[in-house]
Amino acid sequence: MYLLDTNILLELLLQREHASVVIQILQAPDINCSISDFSFHSIGLFLFNKNKKDLYLRFAKDMFKPGGLRILSLLPEYLPELARASDSYGLDFDDAYQYALAKSQNLTLLSYDNDFNKTPEKRVTPEDILDSS
Numbered sequence: 001m002y003l004l005d006t007n008i009l010l011e012l013l014l015q016r017e018h019a020s021v022v023i024q025i026l027q028a029p030d031i032n033c034s035i036s037d038f039s040f041h042s043i044g045l046f047l048f049n050k051n052k053k054d055l056y057l058r059f060a061k062d063m064f065k066p067g068g069l070r071i072l073s074l075l076p077e078y079l080p081e082l083a084r085a086s087d088s089y090g091l092d093f094d095d096a097y098q099y100a101l102a103k104s105q106n107l108t109l110l111s112y113d114n115d116f117n118k119t120p121e122k123r124v125t126p127e128d129i130l131d132s133s
Contacts, residue, residue: 001032003102005111006039008126013043013059018112021126031129034070034107038097078104089118
């Protein structure tokens, strides 16, 4: 099971370089993915600021239909892990949140952000998953 970092979904939504690989990951029946509530709202903030509200609403409708992505939240008892991750690995708040959530749920981080490579668990990219299949 994977926790998708915000940048994974922005690749798709903004039709960036890795969009087609992200589509393959999301459509693979044997790959289970979740996103954090933080990512979901960060994407909303980003798209609203770009005057792309309709894209955000379509994204929400498509991603959260039955069998789609799950939204996960970091429970308050894991907030100390968030702070520890920030201090230990030099992660900013959003990366520390993703890291602490992934760790609390025993998920692998799926991200293009190299900052996660400073952690013991590191991260994987969509290309890594497809190459290992």
